[in-house]
Amino acid sequence: MPDVRVxxxxxxxxPTLSFAQKARALALAAxxxxxxxxxxxxxxxxxxxxxxxxMYEGHAPYKPRYVLPDYSVVLTEGSSWLELAPATxxxxxxxxxxxxxxxxxxxTNMPVFLGHLDALLLPFCDDVSDEALYSKIKLFWxxxxxVLPDAFMHANIGPTDNRVARTILKVDAxxxxxxxxxxFIWDPQLSSEGILALACDCIIECxxxxxxxxxxxxxxxGEEGYGIASCYNALPLGGGASTxxxxxLYEVARRSKDTEDFFATVLPHYIELNxxxxxxxxxxxxxxxxxxxxxxxKEGWIHKDRFAAMFGVFSMAExxxxxxxxxxxxxxxxxDDSANALGYRISEALxxxxxxxxxxxxxxxxxxLHAQAGLSDDGGCTPGLRIPYGTEPxxxxxxxxxxxxxxxxxxxxxxxxxLDETVRNNRAALVQLVKGALSLGFRExxxxxxxxxxxxxxxxxxxxxxxxxxxxxxxxxxxxxxxGAEAAETGDILHRAPRVVAHEFTSR
Amino acid sequence: MNLxxxxxxxxxxxxxxxxxxxxxxxxLQGCNxxxxxxxxxxxxxxxxxxxxxxxxxxxGALRLVDGKVSxxxxxxxxxxxxxxxxxxNSNPKVVEMSVGDVLALLKKNKPFLTGITVSxxxxxxxxxxxxxxxxxxxxxxxxxxxxxxxxSNGYLPEHAWLDLLPVTDGVMxxxxxxxxxxxxxxxxxPNARTLASARLLHAHGKLEELRFLLVPGKTDRPEEIRSLxxxxxxxxxxxxxxxxxxxxxxxxxxxxxxxxxxxxxxEAIAALLRMGGLNHxxxxxxxx
Numbered sequence: 001m002p003d004v005r006v007x008x009x010x011x012x013x014x015p016t017l018s019f020a021q022k023a024r025a026l027a028l029a030a031x032x033x034x035x036x037x038x039x040x041x042x043x044x045x046x047x048x049x050x051x052x053x054x055m056y057e058g059h060a061p062y063k064p065r066y067v068l069p070d071y072s073v074v075l076t077e078g079s080s081w082l083e084l085a086p087a088t089x090x091x092x093x094x095x096x097x098x099x100x101x102x103x104x105x106x107x108t109n110m111p112v113f114l115g116h117l118d119a120l121l122l123p124f125c126d127d128v129s130d131e132a133l134y135s136k137i138k139l140f141w142x143x144x145x146x147v148l149p150d151a152f153m154h155a156n157i158g159p160t161d162n163r164v165a166r167t168i169l170k171v172d173a174x175x176x177x178x179x180x181x182x183x184f185i186w187d188p189q190l191s192s193e194g195i196l197a198l199a200c201d202c203i204i205e206c207x208x209x210x211x212x213x214x215x216x217x218x219x220x221x222g223e224e225g226y227g228i229a230s231c232y233n234a235l236p237l238g239g240g241a242s243t244x245x246x247x248x249l250y251e252v253a254r255r256s257k258d259t260e261d262f263f264a265t266v267l268p269h270y271i272e273l274n275x276x277x278x279x280x281x282x283x284x285x286x287x288x289x290x291x292x293x294x295x296x297x298k299e300g301w302i303h304k305d306r307f308a309a310m311f312g313v314f315s316m317a318e319x320x321x322x323x324x325x326x327x328x329x330x331x332x333x334x335x336d337d338s339a340n341a342l343g344y345r346i347s348e349a350l351x352x353x354x355x356x357x358x359x360x361x362x363x364x365x366x367x368x369l370h371a372q373a374g375l376s377d378d379g380g381c382t383p384g385l386r387i388p389y390g391t392e393p394x395x396x397x398x399x400x401x402x403x404x405x406x407x408x409x410x411x412x413x414x415x416x417x418x419l420d421e422t423v424r425n426n427r428a429a430l431v432q433l434v435k436g437a438l439s440l441g442f443r444e445x446x447x448x449x450x451x452x453x454x455x456x457x458x459x460x461x462x463x464x465x466x467x468x469x470x471x472x473x474x475x476x477x478x479x480x481x482x483x484g485a486e487a488a489e490t491g492d493i494l495h496r497a498p499r500v501v502a503h504e505f506t507s508r
Numbered sequence: 509m510n511l512x513x514x515x516x517x518x519x520x521x522x523x524x525x526x527x528x529x530x531x532x533x534x535x536l537q538g539c540n541x542x543x544x545x546x547x548x549x550x551x552x553x554x555x556x557x558x559x560x561x562x563x564x565x566x567x568g569a570l571r572l573v574d575g576k577v578s579x580x581x582x583x584x585x586x587x588x589x590x591x592x593x594x595x596x597n598s599n600p601k602v603v604e605m606s607v608g609d610v611l612a613l614l615k616k617n618k619p620f621l622t623g624i625t626v627s628x629x630x631x632x633x634x635x636x637x638x639x640x641x642x643x644x645x646x647x648x649x650x651x652x653x654x655x656x657x658x659x660s661n662g663y664l665p666e667h668a669w670l671d672l673l674p675v676t677d678g679v680m681x682x683x684x685x686x687x688x689x690x691x692x693x694x695x696x697x698p699n700a701r702t703l704a705s706a707r708l709l710h711a712h713g714k715l716e717e718l719r720f721l722l723v724p725g726k727t728d729r730p731e732e733i734r735s736l737x738x739x740x741x742x743x744x745x746x747x748x749x750x751x752x753x754x755x756x757x758x759x760x761x762x763x764x765x766x767x768x769x770x771x772x773x774x775e776a777i778a779a780l781l782r783m784g785g786l787n788h789x790x791x792x793x794x795x796x
Binding site for chain 1: 520521522523524525528529530531616617619620621622790792793794
């Protein structure tokens, strides 16, 4: 197979990749030299035309896309596989986590979920001074960024106000690292004003954390809990997501005669094909790959029945604008009530169809709708449900236009609000905006402050200075810089307010 | 009741530079100063319907109807060519809003708002409207927790302030210069009323913030900074003082020949004021 060998050769000789990045690219190329799991003709065609998409996850799914272990298991019970005793001190607890992360796979081969770090570490902090806690967290944070340099790696804190959460916010604002990604979980009943203010200070410093709407997520996931992983994906704790497949709504609209045809025929057709693609991939993971024989399952870090199937959609803006044109209406998505209403109707139809369709090997037997943030090479298509770059209204109008959409997307939806720098002198304005957005039903609040070096390119962070350096001389220590650079070229992110474009590895 | 209407140049539902928290801001049309350094000169005067702007509009959004300029918001694409064409520093896009119109806007945006700020122009030139609006907000169960602030140049006389203060939570007051002839050269008016307003508002606990625009070679001179320090300290060392930096953004006419104020110079002056004992000096987040 000479083609494959040419591809392998190119990877080994690529001067912009580190040796670890080469190893990862080689593994993916090898996997993709295998036959794809058997698809029926229609599904294969739709995949080939990229109306539906497998996120280039690889031809032979042998690990779930996102794994969200319950790390409290290894902390309190230890691990016989890893020969670890239960942790008894803060040092041991952090050390156990550092070891654990290396055994948690994901689509990027790096862990995408680091746990609810405050809840995990607090039990070990009773006799630890503030100074000691600060210095240990700082070293921990440095380790994460340098050893697992992937911005999809996501830590959670909150909703309570506690020493560990406060220290993490302080360290994160101070270090301004790309990794880890960070979510503060907010609950008006449990979170203090003080900790929300600290989180907002941290956003002003480094555009992190995201703020998650705890009451809304709890209503979906219940007592057994959830975590926010990778970009802004809400998934069952002690499980995760087997796959993410996605529908390009613009391509669906393009294949529709008019709005009626879209809703009655074309959309349901492609929803079904995307579900079939999902099923084929999940079947391979569950029935062929042997992943669930892992010690992670045996020791109870994860449970086989807590893995979701994420049903992603993107390019809502282009789909709505095209359908508006087909109906002879001028109003544009994000700015016009009739266009926004059409968007809500599309989401409602998607949610109804996904909820009605049973799926084997999947948490609660149904896929979960997800507003997918895009790949780094999705030129011309706006991520998820977002309003196209450069045409966003003011933040309040922005939130009001999109808030009704959030109810339909339980496994994650994110709109990135770009705020100008004047907010630096007025943290209370940011706090008010967070509260307004979450009270209107935003599942997740995310903001970029203009001119921060650290900006979000989809739900993950990159440093603008790293991208610039990468473009000048090639090569970056951090995996996601490559994606950000690709997104910068196709998505124009550096020419205006920092924006979201990319998501995961694309086939290059 | 015959409630007054406001002439509104612009409404913002998100502003983090017009008082604490996020504020809905009404920019009222018309000003009693004529500052050379004004960065919103199109808010200075009320339209006299001369019609000069009508042919300047590339979208055809402006028409003269019965001797009045009318603006079609659907056709307008906010290119602002009309503002450039206006010979009297006015704006054909000004709309009239009733108290009810503003209340409806506040209710729609309530979850996002810390309060409302009326700015301008000089807001207090539409005193009756502000008073009526703030009065109704304070009476409304759903809106009464919004703070009601005014951005002002302080030219309003004492008796008018006393009328307004019971329904006003605070005033952010601009002092353009301490030397009164400099003040007159910069604004067209002397500064005695502004300084008196600052003292009066402070005495009533309603002076939210003092603002001072630094213009190189004019208001950044040592004697001005000394007066600023002394005046502010006499009120209170804890009074928030915001230093603004003269920039060219939005400015018209001779002030475009003036140099802009650099961040380094602003920070040096801020440091002097802090050393002089002022506890809450803020400097611009952005230099345009």
